[in-house]
Amino acid sequence: xxxxxxxxxxxxxxxxxxxxxxxxxxxxxxxxxxxxxxxxxxxxxxxxxxxxxxxxxxxxxxxxxxxxxxxxxxxxxxxxxxxxxxxxxxxxxxxxxxxxxxxxxxxxxxxxxxxxxxxxxxxxxxxxxxxxxxxxxxxxxxxxxxxxxxxxxxxxxxxxxxxxxxxxxxxxxxxxxxxxxxxxxxxxxxxxxxxxxxxxxxxxxxxxxxxxxxxxxxxxxxxxxxxxxxxxxxxxxxxxxxxxxxxxxxxxxxxxxxxxxxxxxxxxxxxxxxxxxxxxxxxxxxxxxxxxxxxxxxxxxxxxxxxxxxxxxxxxxxxxxxxxxxxx
Numbered sequence: 001x002x003x004x005x006x007x008x009x010x011x012x013x014x015x016x017x018x019x020x021x022x023x024x025x026x027x028x029x030x031x032x033x034x035x036x037x038x039x040x041x042x043x044x045x046x047x048x049x050x051x052x053x054x055x056x057x058x059x060x061x062x063x064x065x066x067x068x069x070x071x072x073x074x075x076x077x078x079x080x081x082x083x084x085x086x087x088x089x090x091x092x093x094x095x096x097x098x099x100x101x102x103x104x105x106x107x108x109x110x111x112x113x114x115x116x117x118x119x120x121x122x123x124x125x126x127x128x129x130x131x132x133x134x135x136x137x138x139x140x141x142x143x144x145x146x147x148x149x150x151x152x153x154x155x156x157x158x159x160x161x162x163x164x165x166x167x168x169x170x171x172x173x174x175x176x177x178x179x180x181x182x183x184x185x186x187x188x189x190x191x192x193x194x195x196x197x198x199x200x201x202x203x204x205x206x207x208x209x210x211x212x213x214x215x216x217x218x219x220x221x222x223x224x225x226x227x228x229x230x231x232x233x234x235x236x237x238x239x240x241x242x243x244x245x246x247x248x249x250x251x252x253x254x255x256x257x258x259x260x261x262x263x264x265x266x267x268x269x270x271x272x273x274x275x276x277x278x279x280x281x282x283x284x285x286x287x288x289x290x291x292x293x294x295x296x297x298x299x300x301x302x303x304x305x306x307x308x309x310x311x312x313x314x315x316x317x318x319x320x321x322x323x324x325x326x327x328x
Contacts, residue, residue, distance in 0.1 A: 023049050036096060038066045059092020064104055070096070077201035098196070106173060113170040113185075120163040124156060135160070158195035162188045232266050233275065239264070240279045252276045 021031050025044035028051045032039070038060060039050045050069070055061040062068045085093060103109045124130065130147050134140035141164060148157040165188035172181035196202060239262060240248065251258050251273075258272045259265055 023047060032069060036060050036093070037069050038062050039069060040066045055092060059089070059095055062102060064102075068096070077199070077205065098193070110170045110173055113166045113173075117163050117166045117170075120159045120166075124160055124163070127153070127156060129153075135163075155195045155198040155200075158191045158198060162191035162195065165191065232264070233271060236262070236264055236267060236272065236275055237279070240276060245280065245283060248276050248280055252280065 021029060023030055023042050023045060026042050026049060028042070028049035030047060030049060032050050033052065035052070037050050037052050039048050041047070042049045053061045053063070060068070103112060121135070124135065124144075127148075129151055130144040133144040133147070135144060141160065144160055145157055148154070148160065165184045169181050169184035169188055172178075172184060243262075251261065258269055258276070259267065262272070264272065
């Protein structure tokens with residue numbers, strides 16, 4: 001530690017020497033990276049070093065004896081986090097996300113479960129809404145689950161249940177109870193998948209990705225003119241809904257040109273006629289559904305009247321019977 005003397009007041013201050021960020025022997029980082037990475041002990045100095053070994057098909061390759069480190073999910077999927085995936089990078093990410101690291105021994109499995117439990121608990125302990133709950137007791141966990149559920153924190157709720165099951169799993173392993181360990185591990189993995197599917201960014205990516213893919217498939221092979229016509233047709237549908245049934249029927253059956261009469265250009269007459277016929281069928285179907293609902297309502301009212309009539313008759317009969325008994 002070096003020292004310097006303050007020229008103004010003569011005080012002696014210790015200058016903090018920054019801890020080295022890289023191993024002097026192998027040159028790898030001594031600080032965990034802010035992205036997916038692996039780590040192992042440096043063969044020379046023995047300190048844990050962090051690095052990335054690209055896989056053949058994207059992602060990160062993890063070899064025996066190495067640890068795989070995953071940052072918080074939002075660091076990878078949040079568009080504002082400054083990270084952008086390539087196609088193969090995203091595939092590798094999802095593979096690592098759902099499959100986790102390769103476990104080659106019982107001791108490594110227990111260590112992995114304990115590390116995951118600590119990571120989940122650290123995240124849960126940061127939630128103010130359950131800070132008063134004792135997560136080491138069944139009552140505390142039950143209360144925390146209800147609070148998380150009522151607050152809509154479903155991802156955290158699943159992580160809480162997963163944490164408890166991981167402890168059950170590694171405890172059973174340490175006690176030599178294989179069936180109990182297998183069941184707890186399976187249940188913990190189920191809650192892991194549930195929590196992933198509840199993650200805000202992943203849910204949005206899946207939904208928006210599906211919509212984009214759907215649009216791409218629908219529009220695949222469309223010519224520029226066909227795409228323009230499809231866009232115009234969406235506007236025509238809204239316009240047709242403003243016209244009455246008689247006018248639409250005339251447009252569809254009088255054999256005259258339709259476009260000029262509805263102020264539409266750029267859409268084929270055949271397409272316009274099909275849209276009009278579809279609108280008329282839709283309206284007829286709506287009327288039939290309304291009529292069916294009205295009939296059902298009338299039947300219910302009739303049954304209700306019959307029921308009340310029966311009850312009224314029954315009540316009169318009972319009163320009359322009581323009156324006769326009273327008269328002797």
